[in-house]
Amino acid sequence: MNTLPINWLTEGLIDFEYKKYLLLAYLQAAKEEFGQQRLYPVFSDLIMHYRNLLQVKEHKKLVYESFPQRISRADFEKLELVYEKIVADDETMQQIEEIIQYASPLFGEAVESGKELYDFVERHLEISPVGITPIYHNEGYLFLEAFPGKETQVYMYRITVFENTYEKYRGINTQHLQTVRRGLAITHENLKVRLLRERQELPNPATFAIVSKIPVPLEHSLLPIAKRSLVKYVAQLAA
Structure with missing residues (x-):
């Protein structure tokens, strides 16, 4: 532009x-x-x-x-x-x-x-934990679904916390791992279990699913807003 x-x-x-x-x-x-x-x-x-x-x-x-x-x-x-x-x-x-x-x-x-x-x-994002949520929430997996939800974008996320004299800030980094074609047999819980088998670096990861209820561009709107929404959601869990 x-x-x-x-x-x-x-x-x-x-x-x-x-x-x-x-x-x-x-x-x-x-x-x-x-x-x-x-x-x-x-x-x-x-x-x-x-x-x-x-x-x-x-x-x-x-x-x-x-x-x-x-x-x-x-x-x-x-x-x-x-x-x-x-x-x-x-x-x-x-x-x-x-x-x-x-x-x-x-x-x-x-x-x-x-x-x-x-x-x-x-307002049209729905955030929910997948499976049992551990005490530590600052690292884990994010399942992101655009509308209509035919595919799930799987990310590894890491939230960093830094503060100055007056305020505490939270930032988030994500790494795209894979795109999964959704079906009746592939639930978020099944996907999390599969990730645990395939990847050993996170033995007990926090996992959250964010689903958009409206069609918006993934890279230019959905992903950046979902990341900020996840940071707020995790901050509330830690409060």
Whole structure:
């Protein structure tokens, strides 16, 4: 899809009409992705751009921690230097202010549309444990089924917990193991038993099935939302 550079606000021609053209093309592409129920990667990009815009608007500075991991420290420092030069130029800064005022509500609306789609998909996911659930839930298997449920995507998952002074964060990594064609004889419980026979690295794994009740793209919506839903579900079990 049509993407927007990380430093779209400050790079190239600083002109309101030009930046408006770039922005509207990007937001139209994002709208089309949402129309196809494809949330990622566009939703996370929208959030990143919106946060960065608010940082500039509210604090007149760029904060490195607000950028996604893919931007390097060197790239950030270069972007910050560019912004410092812009601040010193009153005419250019006026153009930037106009662009920010125009772009902020549009980004807000786009992010809200993405959140509504995310919540809609999440509400139509059914999560359930498979078999006996052990005390340790941070590692195991995930059975994921799109709608209609003719196939089961089997993943190994690992949840990592890290914290700072104020908050505890949970991340999740998944590895796709196989795609299983479902049938009357292949239940989730049978599939778990088969995995235990075939794979010895997890002798007593937690196993969860997530089934979508609506048709959504696997890679661009179902899998990333299912992963986040599983993290929340496991966190509730541990509480």
